[in-house]
Amino acid sequence: MLALIAGTLVASEVGARGWGVESRAWYPAVVGRASDRGPDVLVVGTSQSAAAIDEDLLARHWSAPDSAAARVENLGQGFSTTMAHLCAMRWAIGQRPDLLRGTTVLLEAAGGTPPPDGADGRWYYPGMSHLLVPYVDAGLLERYWGTDHTLEEKLELTVRVATTDCALARLSDRVRDGIVTNGSRVVEKVLAPLAPVTDEDAETDLRAKGGVRTDRAGIDRVRAHTLAGGTDAAPSVRDVDWDATLVAELVEFVESHGGNVVFVEVPMSRAAQRTSYASGRPDPARFKAWAERRRLTILRTHLRFDESDFPDLVHLSASRGADFTLALADAWRER
Amino acid sequence: MLFNSWTFLLFALVVFPLYWSLRRRGQNVLLLVASYVFYGAWDWRFLSLFVASTLVDYALALRLEKTTAERTRRLLVAASCVANLGMLATFKYFDFFVGSAEGALTALGLDASLARLDIVLPIGISFYTFQTMGYTIDVYRRRLRPVRDLIDYALYVAYFPQLVAGPIERAERLLPQLQNERRVTREHLKQGGWLILWGLFKKAVIADGLAGVVNEAFGATTAPGGLTCLLAVYAFAYQIYCDFSGYSDIARGLAKLMGIDIVVNFDMPYLSRSPQEFWRRWHISLSQWLRDYLYIPLGGSRGGAWKTYRNLFLTMALGGLWHGAAWTFVLWGVFQGALLMAHRAVSRRWRPAPNPGRAKRVLQTIGMFHVTCLGWLIFRARDVTQIADFLRRIVTDLVPDALSGPLLFHVLFLAGLLWAFEAWTSGRDAPWERRSWQSGLGWAAVAGLLVGLLILSPSSTHAFIYFQF
Numbered sequence: 001m002l003a004l005i006a007g008t009l010v011a012s013e014v015g016a017r018g019w020g021v022e023s024r025a026w027y028p029a030v031v032g033r034a035s036d037r038g039p040d041v042l043v044v045g046t047s048q049s050a051a052a053i054d055e056d057l058l059a060r061h062w063s064a065p066d067s068a069a070a071r072v073e074n075l076g077q078g079f080s081t082t083m084a085h086l087c088a089m090r091w092a093i094g095q096r097p098d099l100l101r102g103t104t105v106l107l108e109a110a111g112g113t114p115p116p117d118g119a120d121g122r123w124y125y126p127g128m129s130h131l132l133v134p135y136v137d138a139g140l141l142e143r144y145w146g147t148d149h150t151l152e153e154k155l156e157l158t159v160r161v162a163t164t165d166c167a168l169a170r171l172s173d174r175v176r177d178g179i180v181t182n183g184s185r186v187v188e189k190v191l192a193p194l195a196p197v198t199d200e201d202a203e204t205d206l207r208a209k210g211g212v213r214t215d216r217a218g219i220d221r222v223r224a225h226t227l228a229g230g231t232d233a234a235p236s237v238r239d240v241d242w243d244a245t246l247v248a249e250l251v252e253f254v255e256s257h258g259g260n261v262v263f264v265e266v267p268m269s270r271a272a273q274r275t276s277y278a279s280g281r282p283d284p285a286r287f288k289a290w291a292e293r294r295r296l297t298i299l300r301t302h303l304r305f306d307e308s309d310f311p312d313l314v315h316l317s318a319s320r321g322a323d324f325t326l327a328l329a330d331a332w333r334e335r
Numbered sequence: 336m337l338f339n340s341w342t343f344l345l346f347a348l349v350v351f352p353l354y355w356s357l358r359r360r361g362q363n364v365l366l367l368v369a370s371y372v373f374y375g376a377w378d379w380r381f382l383s384l385f386v387a388s389t390l391v392d393y394a395l396a397l398r399l400e401k402t403t404a405e406r407t408r409r410l411l412v413a414a415s416c417v418a419n420l421g422m423l424a425t426f427k428y429f430d431f432f433v434g435s436a437e438g439a440l441t442a443l444g445l446d447a448s449l450a451r452l453d454i455v456l457p458i459g460i461s462f463y464t465f466q467t468m469g470y471t472i473d474v475y476r477r478r479l480r481p482v483r484d485l486i487d488y489a490l491y492v493a494y495f496p497q498l499v500a501g502p503i504e505r506a507e508r509l510l511p512q513l514q515n516e517r518r519v520t521r522e523h524l525k526q527g528g529w530l531i532l533w534g535l536f537k538k539a540v541i542a543d544g545l546a547g548v549v550n551e552a553f554g555a556t557t558a559p560g561g562l563t564c565l566l567a568v569y570a571f572a573y574q575i576y577c578d579f580s581g582y583s584d585i586a587r588g589l590a591k592l593m594g595i596d597i598v599v600n601f602d603m604p605y606l607s608r609s610p611q612e613f614w615r616r617w618h619i620s621l622s623q624w625l626r627d628y629l630y631i632p633l634g635g636s637r638g639g640a641w642k643t644y645r646n647l648f649l650t651m652a653l654g655g656l657w658h659g660a661a662w663t664f665v666l667w668g669v670f671q672g673a674l675l676m677a678h679r680a681v682s683r684r685w686r687p688a689p690n691p692g693r694a695k696r697v698l699q700t701i702g703m704f705h706v707t708c709l710g711w712l713i714f715r716a717r718d719v720t721q722i723a724d725f726l727r728r729i730v731t732d733l734v735p736d737a738l739s740g741p742l743l744f745h746v747l748f749l750a751g752l753l754w755a756f757e758a759w760t761s762g763r764d765a766p767w768e769r770r771s772w773q774s775g776l777g778w779a780a781v782a783g784l785l786v787g788l789l790i791l792s793p794s795s796t797h798a799f800i801y802f803q804f
Contacts, residue, residue, distance in 0.1 A: 008782040009789075127793065155341035172790045179791070180741075183748060188740030191562075195735045220737030221551075228555045 009168070026131070027088040030073045031095045038099040040070040042259075044085050044250075045108025048266050049076030050210025051315035053106070054325045061329035076108065078211030079128040082115050082246040086253065087135035093257055100259035107250065107261050109298065111268040111276065112284040114247045116240040120148040123157070127177075133160045185215070205317040212315050222312035226271050235277035242290040251296065262332075263291060265300040267324065269310040297335060301327035336376045338585045339539045339792075346373065347589075354593060359516045362593075363490050370493035374459070377499075381457040384422065389492045391418045392467040396474040396481035408475060415471035419464040426457050431660030459499030461657055465624055467492055470506040472628055479507055487513050496586040500579070502600040502620035509597070517594035526764045527591030529781070533756070534584030536784050539792040541749045542578035545570045547793065548742050553715055558724035560736035565729050566743055568712045572704070573750045575711065576604065579618070587764075603757055605707070608699035609682075610674040613707060625654050640683075647679070648672035658714075663722070667713045674706065752787075756780070 030039065041062060043053050055074040062070035075085070092099050107114055115121075123144065124132040136144075141161055145154050163169040206214045213219060242248055251261045268276070291298055301324060307313065309320040316324060336343050350369045354362055375382050395415045402408050430451045440447035470491070473479040482488040491510050497503075552559055552567035559567075583600035590597045604616035614622045630650040636643040648669070655668015691699070716722045759780070760766035767777055 005785060008785050011782075152337075152340050152342045155345065159341060168789060175790050176793070179748075180744070183744040184741040187744040187747070191735040191740055191743065194562075195739075216737075221741070224555060224559070224737055225551065228551075 026075060026077060027092045027135070030075065031092050031099065033073075034096055034099055037071075038096065038101060038103050039073040040102070041072040041104050041106060042100075043072070043074040043076055043106045043108075043264075044089075045076045045106075045264075045266065046080055046110070047076055047078035047210040047212045048110050048268070048272075048315060049106075049108045049264070050074055050078070051076070051207050051212050051318075052266050052321045052324050053264075053328065054207070054318075054322055057322055057325045058329055061326055062332065064333065074209065076210045077131065079125040080131050081122055081124060082117055082250060083119070083121075083123045084132040084135070086246060086250050087132055087140060089250070089253060090137075090140075091135040098258070100254055100257040103254075103259040105254045105259050105261045106264045106299075107247070108266050109263040109287075110266045111273055112265055112300075113240075113282040113287045114263060115245075116238070116242070116282045117246055118244050119143065119246065121246070123149075129157075129160050133157070133164055136161045188215075204311060205319055206311050206315055207318045207321060213312075219312040222314055226269075226275050226313040235273075235281040237283045238280035239286065240282045242287060248294075251294065261296055263296060263298040264328065265298060267303070267305045267309075267316055269305070269307050269313050271307065271313040272310070299328060299331045299335070301331055303327050336373055338582065338589075339535055339543075342376065346376075351592060355519065360486075362517070363486050363513060366495070366593075367486055367490045367493060370490065370495040370498060373495040374493065374498060377458050378455070384426070384457055384460075385463065385493070386489075388419060388422060388464060388467050389489050391415065392471045392492075393482070393485060393488050396471050397483070399471070399474050400481045412471055412475040415468055419468045423460060423464050425452070426454060426460055428656075428660045430454075435662070456660075462501045462503055463492055463498065465503050465621075465628075465657075466506075469503070469624060469628060473506055479510075482510060482514070484514070494590075496589040497597055500582050500586075501618075502583055502586065502598045503624050504598060504620065509595075512595050519592065519594040522765070523591045523594055525767070527588045529766065530584045530588030530591065530764060532588075532781065532784055532788070533760075534581040534586075534588060536581075536788050537577040537584065537753065538581030540787055541753055542574050542581060543793050544749050544791065545574040545577075545745055548738065548745050549574050549715075552738055552742065553717070553721070558721070558728050559738055561728040561731065561733035562735045563738045563742060564725040565733065566739060566746055568708045568715075568725070569750075570742055570746050571715045572605070572708050572711050573746065573753060575714075576601070577749075577753060605704050606700055607703050607707075608696060609703060610671070610678045610706070613703065614671075614675070621654070621657075625650050629653065643679070644676045647675045651675060663713055663716055663718065666719070667710055670710050670713055674710075756784075 030042070041058065043049050043055065043058075053074055053076065055072040059069045059072040062072065089100075136157070141158060144157055160169070204214060204216060204219060206212055206219070208214045213222065254261050273281075288298065303324060305316070305320060309317055311317050336346060346369070350365065353365055357365060371382060374385060392415055395411050399408055399411050402411065430453065433449045433451050437447045437449055470479070474481050482491070487510065490513055491504075491506060494504070494509065494513075549567055549570045552563055553571075558564060580601040587597045587599070598620050600619050602616040602619065604613055607613035607616055630646055633646040633649060634642050635646060638646075649672070651672030652665060652668040655664045655666070655671065658664045658667070688695075712725055713722055716725065759771065760769070763769070766772055769777070771777070772780075
């Protein structure tokens with residue numbers, strides 16, 4: 001039995017390596033593209049930033065009209081955490097020490113505040129460990145063991161980091177997602193003729209960036225999930241010690257490597273706010289005061305958005321994202 | 336500590352090598368300490384409750400043996416029932432009854448605000464209280480001699496593989512194994528390995544794979560489309576089966592690695608053709624416990640038709656309440672009791688054919704599965720309104736919505752895997768004894784299960800459903 005288990009694992013590992021599952025996306029892609037110099041603008045956040053900020057449009061309008069287009073990279077990614085961005089950025093600097101020199105890092109502050117998590121908060125979402133694990137080194141792992149996470153969480157991350165080079169481990173998420181996503185889509189197609197037609201079927205105006213699902217079923221699921229997670233009660237206001245958050249650490253890291261941080265107030269639907277703030281909302285005034293004390297800019301546009309601008313109730317539509325991107329560039333130039 | 340966790344792997348890597356290197360006495364001390372660590376890892380404060388339950392029944396059983404006066408013996412066994420059921424009533428049901436009383440008073444227009452305990456439910460309390468109570472009742476009935484060695488008895492109550500979610504092991508089966516030298520044979524290791532692998536696959540791949548979509552469907556604030564409701568109930572049927580039977584298989588597998596046999600708790604229940612057969616195949620250790628310690632003492636089927644119906648109904652309603660402190664569980668128990676009563680009444684009037692044809696058997700199985708699913712809807716729903724909403728949608732609006740595709744895919748794919756394996760192995764502990772296995776296909780299937788476990792387990796693990804009972 002033991003020989004069978006060992007043989008199976010070795011064979012699977014060899015097979016997985018043969019499949020070539022190396023990924024060159026996200027931060028590794030930015031490092032790969034930064035041949036002579038780093039980007040001018042780096043967008044750091046979740047899929048809300050990925051949907052709302054059109055990097056090509058921003059590149060053309062970021063600088064004065066007579067200047068060359070800026071180099072913009074949008075690293076907004078669904079289910080990414082501040083810690084994942086921090087770890088990946090540390091890794092990227094390890095590859096290219098000058099990557100952030102002169103770069104403006106646009107940090108997502110959806111609804112007016114960035115995520116208030118400290119090191120004891122969430123480092124990665126279930127099923128999304130690939131956004132964190134490849135960038136965790138021994139020092140970060142030691143830090144994780146010093147946090148309030150449970151023994152199980154600590155063991156799990158340690159095993160994941162220890163098996164980073166194992167092709168089978170890297171392959172597993174991809175195979176599982178592939179089976180579930182593709183299988184579900186096949187069944188969805190079979191069921192589609194039976195589904196009643198609704199007015200919402202036309203609203204699929206979303207950018208396929210940062211893991212945002214643009215298919216009808218995906219949009220419906222995000223909508224349903226957002227509506228289910230919300231509460232109609234007014235959110236309580238949470239006091240956050242912003243100096244103790246990972247955002248503060250990210251700001252210090254960027255600044256210590258020659259970059260500067262600008263917060264971007266990415267629009268949020270009311271439904272998404274109800275879900276996000278179900279357990280309390282960080283006090284925007286307190287965040288604003290902290291940012292002012294740190295001399296950090298918060299960019300906000302004067303555009304107004306309503307629920308119809310968010311096809312899945314979480315992500316801004318492509319057309320309104322373009323409006324937002326242009327207004328953001330204007331706000332930057334006029335700041 | 337979940338069986339499918341890294342913490343448990345670490346725990347097992349320490350406990351098993353030590354266990355295999357010790358003799359019986361040392362093994363029992365080690366297992367007792369390990370079991371308390373296993374339980375305390377969840378919440379060490381409840382260990383005191385657990386130890387108290389152990390000591391009470393240990394002392395009462397010894398006293399029962401020395402006492403000949405029937406009245407005193409009755410008092411002693413009653414003391415055990417009061418202590419154990421009192422613990423259950425306090426920690427599991429107090430807030431539920433207070434909340435229900437408040438609701439009733441409010442409905443009558445009275446302003447009621449009663450004190451609540453607001454305590455977390457001690458994990459596994461329903462299982463170990465039944466186990467200790469069963470032991471004392473057996474000693475009272477003189478079916479069993481009490482154990483003098485406190486370590487052996489404490490280990491019988493605390494034995495970690497079956498501590499928090501059963502099977503509810505009878506003292507007459509488990510205690511002799513703990514009191515005697517154990518030999519771990521090659522066959523034990525083989526069967527243990529298989530049961531653990533298959534149990535983990537059922538739990539981590541099938542049950543946890545279904546959990547996400549089931550939670551999404553049942554968690555929606557308004558009932559989803561009819562097809563999603565129907566598929567969510569099917570999915571939950573497979574989720575709860577794989578979750579609970581997976582736990583039981585792992586428990587039995589772990590025990591086998593120690594040379595100990597634990598009772599079989601499931602026997603392919605969805606192949607049942609009647610409610611009676613279902614309860615002979617589902618959670619067998621609980622069904623037998625309820626039969627021996629509740630149904631038969633109530634009079635069983637000895638007092639005529641109506642008393643039999645009453646006893647069936649009471650047993651199942653209390654069995655439902657045992658599952659959890661909520662009216663949906665009581666309703667589920669009542670539903671099961673009503674089913675058994677109806678089945679008994681129908682069978683007595685129209686005697687079923689002893690050997691029905693294949694088509695009839697298949698239809699009966701499909702019919703019984705759907706009746707079972709109706710029970711699972713009651714069991715899983717958050718309240719009675721949700722049960723009504725789901726049923727209404729299924730009957731009046733059977734069209735797909737956004738969740739129908741993922742749900743149908745999960746049910747077809749994961750339940751398909753389950754059926755394929757269970758049909759092939761016939762649910763045996765030693766499937767390699769089958770001829771089809773020996774062609775080499777069996778070991779390829781084991782390798783497939785292992786790779787499937789590594790690749791298909793969702794990253795988010797869910798606690799075993801029966802931990803909450």
